Amino acid sequence: MVGGESSSVGIVFYDTEKKNENAVFCRFSGEERVLKTGRKDELLDEMRKLDEPFTAEENDPTLKILALELLFFIALVALVWVFVGGFFPVFGAFVFSAASYFPVFVLISAIRSLYPDKENLEQFKRFHGAEHIAVELYSDNPKIPNPEKFATASPFHKECGTVYFSSAIILSAVFGIFFGLIPKIGFPAFLGIFLGTAVLLFLNLLNPLNPLMLFQHYTVSKPSEKEIVLAFEGIQLLSELI
Secondary structure, rough: EEEEEEEOOOEEEEOOOOOOOEEEEEEOOEEEEEEEEOHHHHHHHHHHHHHHHHHOOOOOHHHHHHHHHHHHHHHHHHHHOOOOOHHHHHHHHHHHHHHHHHHHHHHHHHHHOOOOOOHHHHHHHHHHHHHHHHHHHHHHHOOOHHHHHHHHHHOOOOHHHHHHHHHHHHHHHHHHHOOHHHHHHHHHHHHHHHHHHHHHHHHOOOOOHHHHHHEEEEEEEOOHHHHHHHHHHHHHHHHHOO
């Protein structure tokens, strides 16, 4: 199995069965493709250091903005539940708000604060898409298909973190909403709905056409030809090391 991590400067592919061995860092130096092999941790450190000049500064106001959004979100949901009446509905609203907002907080924070410059953000999204394509095609066929197959493949991947985040959001929403309805529907019904939703979301993770992959539009773009060639050469080199 192989995995990958992207930035605005390149991609690190690695062998998931070995913690730090068999990794490849592929990037551009001008228009020249550069591929370097080594330990996963060392190559990731190198990629992150090269990426630092393009990431947000520490005084970025993202956290303050997100905190205000969280307060607004909690107030809005709680206001709706107040009309339902009773302690449990209001308490459930707060549980729902806090639990479901956390993965949103992580995702939005990463997108907003990572690359303040739009050009660097778009470059990251293209590298991310190229990473998805390479990992998916390698998983299907370790012999590595030709670059033409890379060019026609989808950059969206069902095992991307955004899919897990969105699944957590839905599960948290179901928990909060139906927790508030326990006095009306009873605890057994609440437990059945919650566990049933969890099972369906888990099965949906195995779905190659998972609709939650739509969330990846925030973090993934179709790579250009040069990024496709770079990812192809990187995953090909990694396959020779494994």
